[in-house]
Amino acid sequence: MADYFSMDAQQRGEELERLRKLYRELAAEGLKLDMSRGKPAPDQLDLSMDMLKIMDYRGETGIDSRNYGSLEGMPEARRFFAGFLGAKAEEVIVGGNSSLNMMYYLIELGWRQGFADSAAAWNTYAKPKFLCPSPGYDRHFRVTEYFGFELLTVPMLPTGPDMDVVERLVCDEAVKGIWCVPLYSNPDGYSYSDETVRRLAAMETAAPDFKIMWDNAYGVHHLSDHPDRILNMLEECRAAGHEDRALMFCSLSKVTFPGASVAAMAASRRNIDYILKNMFPMIISYDKLNQVRHVRFLKDMDGLAAHMEKHRRILEPKFKAVLSLLEEGLSGCGEIARWTKPNGGYFLSVYTHEGCAKRTVQLCREAGVALTDAGAAYPYGVDPCDSNIRIAPTFPPLHELEEATRLLCVCVRIATLEKLLEKT
Amino acid sequence: MADYFSMDAQQRGEELERLRKLYRELAAEGLKLDMSRGKPAPDQLDLSMDMLKIMDYRGETGIDSRNYGSLEGMPEARRFFAGFLGAKAEEVIVGGNSSLNMMYYLIELGWRQGFADSAAAWNTYAKPKFLCPSPGYDRHFRVTEYFGFELLTVPMLPTGPDMDVVERLVCDEAVKGIWCVPLYSNPDGYSYSDETVRRLAAMETAAPDFKIMWDNAYGVHHLSDHPDRILNMLEECRAAGHEDRALMFCSLSKVTFPGASVAAMAASRRNIDYILKNMFPMIISYDKLNQVRHVRFLKDMDGLAAHMEKHRRILEPKFKAVLSLLEEGLSGCGEIARWTKPNGGYFLSVYTHEGCAKRTVQLCREAGVALTDAGAAYPYGVDPCDSNIRIAPTFPPLHELEEATRLLCVCVRIATLEKLLEKT
Numbered sequence: 001m002a003d004y005f006s007m008d009a010q011q012r013g014e015e016l017e018r019l020r021k022l023y024r025e026l027a028a029e030g031l032k033l034d035m036s037r038g039k040p041a042p043d044q045l046d047l048s049m050d051m052l053k054i055m056d057y058r059g060e061t062g063i064d065s066r067n068y069g070s071l072e073g074m075p076e077a078r079r080f081f082a083g084f085l086g087a088k089a090e091e092v093i094v095g096g097n098s099s100l101n102m103m104y105y106l107i108e109l110g111w112r113q114g115f116a117d118s119a120a121a122w123n124t125y126a127k128p129k130f131l132c133p134s135p136g137y138d139r140h141f142r143v144t145e146y147f148g149f150e151l152l153t154v155p156m157l158p159t160g161p162d163m164d165v166v167e168r169l170v171c172d173e174a175v176k177g178i179w180c181v182p183l184y185s186n187p188d189g190y191s192y193s194d195e196t197v198r199r200l201a202a203m204e205t206a207a208p209d210f211k212i213m214w215d216n217a218y219g220v221h222h223l224s225d226h227p228d229r230i231l232n233m234l235e236e237c238r239a240a241g242h243e244d245r246a247l248m249f250c251s252l253s254k255v256t257f258p259g260a261s262v263a264a265m266a267a268s269r270r271n272i273d274y275i276l277k278n279m280f281p282m283i284i285s286y287d288k289l290n291q292v293r294h295v296r297f298l299k300d301m302d303g304l305a306a307h308m309e310k311h312r313r314i315l316e317p318k319f320k321a322v323l324s325l326l327e328e329g330l331s332g333c334g335e336i337a338r339w340t341k342p343n344g345g346y347f348l349s350v351y352t353h354e355g356c357a358k359r360t361v362q363l364c365r366e367a368g369v370a371l372t373d374a375g376a377a378y379p380y381g382v383d384p385c386d387s388n389i390r391i392a393p394t395f396p397p398l399h400e401l402e403e404a405t406r407l408l409c410v411c412v413r414i415a416t417l418e419k420l421l422e423k424t
Numbered sequence: 425m426a427d428y429f430s431m432d433a434q435q436r437g438e439e440l441e442r443l444r445k446l447y448r449e450l451a452a453e454g455l456k457l458d459m460s461r462g463k464p465a466p467d468q469l470d471l472s473m474d475m476l477k478i479m480d481y482r483g484e485t486g487i488d489s490r491n492y493g494s495l496e497g498m499p500e501a502r503r504f505f506a507g508f509l510g511a512k513a514e515e516v517i518v519g520g521n522s523s524l525n526m527m528y529y530l531i532e533l534g535w536r537q538g539f540a541d542s543a544a545a546w547n548t549y550a551k552p553k554f555l556c557p558s559p560g561y562d563r564h565f566r567v568t569e570y571f572g573f574e575l576l577t578v579p580m581l582p583t584g585p586d587m588d589v590v591e592r593l594v595c596d597e598a599v600k601g602i603w604c605v606p607l608y609s610n611p612d613g614y615s616y617s618d619e620t621v622r623r624l625a626a627m628e629t630a631a632p633d634f635k636i637m638w639d640n641a642y643g644v645h646h647l648s649d650h651p652d653r654i655l656n657m658l659e660e661c662r663a664a665g666h667e668d669r670a671l672m673f674c675s676l677s678k679v680t681f682p683g684a685s686v687a688a689m690a691a692s693r694r695n696i697d698y699i700l701k702n703m704f705p706m707i708i709s710y711d712k713l714n715q716v717r718h719v720r721f722l723k724d725m726d727g728l729a730a731h732m733e734k735h736r737r738i739l740e741p742k743f744k745a746v747l748s749l750l751e752e753g754l755s756g757c758g759e760i761a762r763w764t765k766p767n768g769g770y771f772l773s774v775y776t777h778e779g780c781a782k783r784t785v786q787l788c789r790e791a792g793v794a795l796t797d798a799g800a801a802y803p804y805g806v807d808p809c810d811s812n813i814r815i816a817p818t819f820p821p822l823h824e825l826e827e828a829t830r831l832l833c834v835c836v837r838i839a840t841l842e843k844l845l846e847k848t
Contacts, residue, residue, distance in 0.1 A: 097711045
């Protein structure tokens, strides 16, 4: 097979015809596959069913987790998440079932009122701004979009956000923060280098109350014997004299049950005091029974790591299958696409030739394979290069994933040839 | 024993001396009792332990409640709460563990952006206003206080808020809503009469987007064979042509576990659509596993009523003991206090002679009995008559409750005599 880029128009037309025939055959199978959702598969959820047998509700200090109280979370849960996030227990708030909900709350709080280190509420700017390393997590970007922030795209590199761009943009006082998924980023699976973390912590920002939304969503979701490691953002901020800058989040959604787990955050003591004081009117307490249940089940960081190994045994073959089929299905025809090869997390990115992502996703959909909308990982849903496709290999069974990836490769090829033929 | 009001100063002084001696004896027992908290007692929580044995997570329509999705709630949970609230399933959102959290969210939404029927966000008023039938639930009032509303006190009558006052106040466009605990109100235990409900539904309000925050917190918490009944606020509003006025709430916090239950709301379809659309950026989904667990356990309205009978068997003797000891301890000395006798709910009110509530609570505290701060049930924590004391009989064991009530009676007597002697 020849390089699409060095083919002439006739060769491209013939190759396109061949692929369209193949596409029609695949489409005729009546596929109904979904690679769009970053959801654990049912067999992953089954790994935690024993947790539901835990009937012990009494906290280690005697607190009855069934009753009201302890807004900050059960002491053992604070200690557990302190271990997860690399903070002290008193720097942790343990919340409900959603870390996104905690992040939303903090953006809303900053927007409405500001933080302890704010000169004014963020909404005193007609259009406050937020940095969005892209491609990134659409639900992050949407929170800030909902509150009327201008979303500023920062290119995502294999080492994290392009720090030259970040350092330039934070000279604007209206820039109030940055969204980060520092380990196994969504969707690339990139992890922030030590230099990136240190520069984020140390940089001078025009806004005195600049916040790093540090969503360590995949902090324990390794898929390799040589997992990525990141520095501790709270510690780095503290060392740089900016300890109120870091707001760190994690959840057990992809450890136990996505809809019924426990989320937590960590920040400086000053931030935690301020946040708890403001949370007081909002809720009496989170589900402490579920907090106790989770800590009893996972025990500690070793218990958590052992549990995540079980997830890895389910997920690693899926990621490997996708990577090997991409290699097989997209090679030998020139550099029509590249893709990321994460050591963990829930996603990988396929980057098509410029201008081919939307068309690829459309072709897939029309043949019965759902992918995340092209552009979804960019602010306002627009990928300026129309190149990124987010692949979520976790939910479908392996054989469906294989079928879907094979179809994807055919669609990438078709879209590329169509684009090249347009130009000729 | 003589009427305190017809005693002369010397008689009052002698009676006070006698009571102070009694008080010192009681205080010397080193009591450590708490009648301040509207919490279920541990034996009430034990009634629901079998719920934790339910391992079935699959919804009736096949939804895996463990995973992401279904922000509006599990279908069976929506139907269950539709029965509870008197609405259609599609008019219900099932939330997390806190109805207060849902109410907070809706006040925040109205404040920030308004509702579907709003001409503008409520925060376009420098000082929007909210009606607070008082005495009422302090955590309601605090939500609106936190968002900068001016809290307008409406006298609470045995039939609900004084509707003459309400109808006068809602002629002000800045008045955006009213807090209501319509059945067994906190703290009086009063229930809204049919006339009150109909007038609330039908009244003309200057604000087109006036909202009734209808917190049916004690909707199934009866303590009598002849329970109070209230009209359905959503239906009454609809009949009056104001169907977007009612936002109704309930929770299972005092049915199963206060910290780990399920809350829900109901409103017009237009409101529900608007609210769900706005909730989308905030959270992926609530804890559906807990929703399924609760519906499997309680089954339906009959199952719920049967479960609440078990609570009644624990609570009714406590309420009866308090009422009988109040009768015993506060009679024979003139009308120094009156108290409410609820058919359900979690509280009752003692009304002291004007100006005696704070002193009574202080005397109790100094002798080791914690009561809710006097005034807590009024906007800004100030009872203009300094008369209301909220009694929460549910949490302490019966014998502690009896001791605490006996002490309370002595303290009411002392405070009354002190006040009368002041005047002479």
